[in-house]
Amino acid sequence: MNKGTIVQVIGPVVDVEFPDEKALPKIYNALEIEYELNGNPTKLTLEVQQHLGENWVRSIAMSSTEGLKRGMTVRDTGAPISVP
Numbered sequence: 101m102n103k104g105t106i107v108q109v110i111g112p113v114v115d116v117e118f119p120d121e122k123a124l125p126k127i128y129n130a131l132e133i134e135y136e137l138n139g140n141p142t143k144l145t146l147e148v149q150q151h152l153g154e155n156w157v158r159s160i161a162m163s164s165t166e167g168l169k170r171g172m173t174v175r176d177t178g179a180p181i182s183v184p
Contacts, residue, residue: 102175106174109165113158116146126148127149130148
């Protein structure tokens with residue numbers, strides 16, 4: 101699974117840079133971020149909406165982006181969001 105880093109957060113919009121253009125996730129793929137917020141483990145799902153060029157993708161957060169920072173690691177799940 102590909103890993104990228106957050107380069108910009110504007111409200112629910114999160115731009116992520118991946119190390120290689122060939123490793124860019126497909127449009128509508130789910131991305132996941134695991135981090136701590138106020139001492140609690142948090143998992144945020146993003147959905148890729150656009151390829152921006154320069155190995156960047158633009159994604160939309162499925163919940164609050166509180167606590168996200170540039171440089172955080174993002175994981176490409178390799179599949180779209182699915183509901184069980």
